[in-house]
Amino acid sequence: MPGPARVIAIDGPAGSGKSTVAREVAARLGLDYLDTGAMYRAVAYEAIRRNIEPDDAERVAELARQLELTVAAQVMVNGTDATVEIRSPEVTRAVSVVAANPQVRHEMVLRQREWAKAHGGGVVEGRDIGTVVFPNADLKVYLTADDGERANRRTKEMLDRSYDQVAAELARRDHLDSTRAASPLAIAPDAVHLDTTSLNAEQVVERVLALLSQP
Numbered sequence: 001m002p003g004p005a006r007v008i009a010i011d012g013p014a015g016s017g018k019s020t021v022a023r024e025v026a027a028r029l030g031l032d033y034l035d036t037g038a039m040y041r042a043v044a045y046e047a048i049r050r051n052i053e054p055d056d057a058e059r060v061a062e063l064a065r066q067l068e069l070t071v072a073a074q075v076m077v078n079g080t081d082a083t084v085e086i087r088s089p090e091v092t093r094a095v096s097v098v099a100a101n102p103q104v105r106h107e108m109v110l111r112q113r114e115w116a117k118a119h120g121g122g123v124v125e126g127r128d129i130g131t132v133v134f135p136n137a138d139l140k141v142y143l144t145a146d147d148g149e150r151a152n153r154r155t156k157e158m159l160d161r162s163y164d165q166v167a168a169e170l171a172r173r174d175h176l177d178s179t180r181a182a183s184p185l186a187i188a189p190d191a192v193h194l195d196t197t198s199l200n201a202e203q204v205v206e207r208v209l210a211l212l213s214q215p
């Protein structure tokens with residue numbers, strides 16, 4: 001018999017290992033996994049595609065409310081598979097402004113809560129999951145890693161960018177994500193903080209699973 005709906009919130013900055021860890025924890029627990037960053041990326045992608053300026057708050061908010069969006073192994077945006085395109089440097093540059101738009105956040109948070117209801121809980125990854133989206137999550141984990149290590153990890157993923165470019169881009173996004181007015185990146189008081197700098201993904205997954213089995 002399935003257990004009660006469980007939500008596991010995994011937050012942290014880019015390159016902290018969130019996606020790899022969240023996906024694997026979900027697989028081991030038989031839960032679904034939601035990448036909420038992909039939702040903000042999808043809004044930024046569609047804005048660019050329609051020639052809407054990312055900082056045109058009203059038009060981008062309207063676009064977000066109208067967006068047909070499914071985020072799973074594939075990211076479908078208004079009927080188009082945008083799984084690869086939402087990771088492009090152009091979208092990455094635009095997404096922080098879109099994610100700072102309070103109306104866009106409001107819409108995405110509603111959809112994230114609906115997703116969890118429909119999926120019987122899940123492992124949800126982002127920046128404000130433990131603080132805003134699911135303040136009553138069963139477990140909140142906040143992952144960090146040294147700036148240099150995060151840039152190293154991202155450089156390995158992005159074959160066409162140098163370490164310096166990636167490090168500068170990460171620093172810019174960290175700054176925007178943590179200083180914006182609406183739901184800035186922050187650690188929830190009841191989150192478990194894990195520094196992943198010297199851990200591999202498997203070690204982080206095991207620590208998260210161990211936290212769940214604690215009484």
Ligand code: DC
Nearest residue numbers: 036037038040095096099126127128
């Ligand atoms: O995790 P990511 O790099 O794909 O996230 C893309 C952007 O979206 C990033 O600038 C932070 C933002 N984001 C957010 O503000 N809130 C979330 N829950 C998830 C991502």
